[in-house]
Amino acid sequence: MLELAIGIILGCCALGAGCAMIAGIGPGIGEGNAVAAACEAIGRQPESKGDVTSTMLMGCAVAETTGLYALVIAILLIFVAPNILVDILLKAVGK
Amino acid sequence: MILPIAIGALLKILFVPAAEGVEITGAYIFFEIPLPFGGLPITETQVNQWLVMLSLFFLCLYLTHGLKEIPDRKRQHLAEWIVETTEKLVKGNMGEYFADFTPFIGAVLGLSAFSSLLSLTGLFPPTSDLNVTAGWAILVFFLITYYKMKCGPVRYLKSFAEPVPFLAPLNVISEFATPVSMAFRHYGNILSGTVISVLLATALGGLSRLLLGWLPGFLGEIPLFRVGLPAVFSVYFDIFSGCLQAFIFAMLTMLYVAGGFPVEEYMKRQKLKASKKKQIKTLEVI
Numbered sequence: 001m002l003e004l005a006i007g008i009i010l011g012c013c014a015l016g017a018g019c020a021m022i023a024g025i026g027p028g029i030g031e032g033n034a035v036a037a038a039c040e041a042i043g044r045q046p047e048s049k050g051d052v053t054s055t056m057l058m059g060c061a062v063a064e065t066t067g068l069y070a071l072v073i074a075i076l077l078i079f080v081a082p083n084i085l086v087d088i089l090l091k092a093v094g095k
Numbered sequence: 096m097i098l099p100i101a102i103g104a105l106l107k108i109l110f111v112p113a114a115e116g117v118e119i120t121g122a123y124i125f126f127e128i129p130l131p132f133g134g135l136p137i138t139e140t141q142v143n144q145w146l147v148m149l150s151l152f153f154l155c156l157y158l159t160h161g162l163k164e165i166p167d168r169k170r171q172h173l174a175e176w177i178v179e180t181t182e183k184l185v186k187g188n189m190g191e192y193f194a195d196f197t198p199f200i201g202a203v204l205g206l207s208a209f210s211s212l213l214s215l216t217g218l219f220p221p222t223s224d225l226n227v228t229a230g231w232a233i234l235v236f237f238l239i240t241y242y243k244m245k246c247g248p249v250r251y252l253k254s255f256a257e258p259v260p261f262l263a264p265l266n267v268i269s270e271f272a273t274p275v276s277m278a279f280r281h282y283g284n285i286l287s288g289t290v291i292s293v294l295l296a297t298a299l300g301g302l303s304r305l306l307l308g309w310l311p312g313f314l315g316e317i318p319l320f321r322v323g324l325p326a327v328f329s330v331y332f333d334i335f336s337g338c339l340q341a342f343i344f345a346m347l348t349m350l351y352v353a354g355g356f357p358v359e360e361y362m363k364r365q366k367l368k369a370s371k372k373k374q375i376k377t378l379e380v381i
Contacts, residue, residue: 057339057342057343058343058346061280061339061340061343062347064280064284065276065279065280068279068280068283068284068287069279069283071283071287072279072282072283075286075290
C-alpha cells in the first residue's frame with residue numbers, strides 16, 4: 001500500500017511538471033512574433049540593425065519570463081517536491 | 096587571474112563527490128559555521144563567487160597596470176574600450192544625470208557574465224543558484240525604491256494610487272514582482288542551460304552505448320557521440336545565454352532605475368529649494 005502511495009506521489013509530480021511546461025507555448029509564439037517584427041524592421045531600415053537587434057533581444061528576454069516561471073516550477077516538482085511529500089507521507093503513516 | 100579558478104577546480108576535485116549518471120543537484124555544502132540562530136552553510140556557490148570576484152579583481156589590476164597618456168599596449172586599449180562602451184551604454188539608456196552609475200553597471204555586467212561563463216571550466220556557476228541572483232535583484236530593488244523616493248515619500252506613496260486608488264494592491268504586487276522576475280529570469284536561464292547540458296550528455300552516452308555496445312572489449316565503452324556534439328550546444332547554452340543574461344540584467348537595472356526616477360520634477364524641486372535658500376540669505380543680509 002505504501003509503495004502505491006509513493007508511486008502516486010512520484011507519478012503526479014512528474015505529470016505536474018509536464019503540465020507546467022505547457023506554459024512554454026506562450027513565450028515561443030511571442031518571441032516568434034517579436035523576431036518576425038524585428039526582421040521586417042531590419043529589412044525596411046538595414047542601417048538600424050544594431051538598435052533593433054539589442055531591443056529585440058531585450059524584449060525576448062522579458063517575454064521569456066513566464067516560460068521560466070513554469071520551468072522553475074517544473075524543476076521544483078521534479079527535484080524537490082517528491083522528497084518533501086514522501087517525508088510527509090512517511091510521517092503521517094508513522095514510519 | 097587563472098589561479099583562483101585553478102583553486103576552485105582543486106577544491107571541487109578534493110571535496111565534491113563525483114556524480115554518477117544523471118544527477119542534477121544544487122550547490123555542494125562544504126561545511127557549516129555554527130551560529131546561535133542556526134548554522135551558516137558555506138556552499139560551493141559562495142566559494143565560486145568569491146573566486147570569480149578575485150579573478151575579476153586581478154583582471155582589472157592587469158588591465159589597468161602601467162597606464163600611459165599615449166597608450167602603447169593592447170591591454171590599455173582594451174581597458175579604455177571597456178570603460179568607454181559602458182559609459183556610452185549607461186548615458187544612452189539612463190541619461191546624463193546617472194553617469195555615476197557606470198562603475199556599478201560595469202561591475203554587474205562583468206560579475207554576472209563571468210559567473211555564468213564559469214560553467215565552461217566545469218565548475219558550478221554561481222548564477223545557477225537562486226540565492227545569488229536574488230541578492231542582486233534585492234539590491235536593484237532598493238536602488239529603484241531609493242530613486243523613486245528622491246522626490247519625497249509622499250509622492251512615492253501617491254504613485255501607488257495611480258491611475259485609480261482602487262488599483263493600489265495591484266501596484267504593490269507589481270512593485271515586488273520586479274525583483275522576483277529579475278532573479279528568476281537570470282537563475283532560470285543559467286540553470287536550464289546546465290540541466291539541458293547534463294541531459295544531452297547522458298542521452299548521447301546512452302545512444303552510443305546502444306549503437307556501439309556490440310563492439311568487443313573497450314571499443315564498446317567509448318562514448319563516441321559525446322565527442323564534440325555537446326560543445327556545439329554549449330556555445331548557445333553557456334556562452335550566448337550567459338552573456339545575454341548578464342546584458343539583460345544590467346539593461347533592466349538601468350531601465351528600472353532611470354524609469355522610476357522623475358528627473359524633471361526632481362530638478363524643479365532642487366531649483367525651488369535653491370531659490371528659497373537665496374531668499375533667506377538675502378533677507379539675512381538685509
